[in-house]
Amino acid sequence: MSAVEDRLAELGLTVPEVAAPVAAYVPAVQDGSRIFTSGQLPMVSGQLADTGKVGDGEGHVSPERAKELAQICALNAIAAVKSVVGDLDKVERVVKVVGFVASDPAFTGQPGVINGASELFGKAFGDRGVHARSAVGVSVLPLDAPVEVEIIVHVAD
Numbered sequence: 001m002s003a004v005e006d007r008l009a010e011l012g013l014t015v016p017e018v019a020a021p022v023a024a025y026v027p028a029v030q031d032g033s034r035i036f037t038s039g040q041l042p043m044v045s046g047q048l049a050d051t052g053k054v055g056d057g058e059g060h061v062s063p064e065r066a067k068e069l070a071q072i073c074a075l076n077a078i079a080a081v082k083s084v085v086g087d088l089d090k091v092e093r094v095v096k097v098v099g100f101v102a103s104d105p106a107f108t109g110q111p112g113v114i115n116g117a118s119e120l121f122g123k124a125f126g127d128r129g130v131h132a133r134s135a136v137g138v139s140v141l142p143l144d145a146p147v148e149v150e151i152i153v154h155v156a157d
Contacts, residue, residue: 004078004088004125007123008075015079025038028083034095035085041073043076055106055107061146069116090155090156091155097121099133101136101137113147114135
């Protein structure tokens, strides 16, 4: 097991099997020293962990729950990277994180939601997990997922 997986285990987390694509794409692609993941949904054992729009009030996914879902997305992105590189200790840097939040029109807390992913990358990769990021509010995501996360990582040759 890699040091990254050991740190995740200390948090009570394990790298899952790669989430099966929901359309015509692959979970991750390596191009030179970069691995690009497809957008990862909050899938747990092949099922979405939650659905709906993020916002305050009844009938919405709470921002706190959405932050937890972003962490699940991040864990799935780590699994996608592992499926390509094998050993997560080869990741030299998480370069970029892009997070999408299916948002109620009045919701503006997308950065706080995507912190769930960013914080996990920091805990898993330490200083190598510090990254550039975008947190974008959208009207809808595939399968009515509340959150989606994709990453770009730099790996050792």
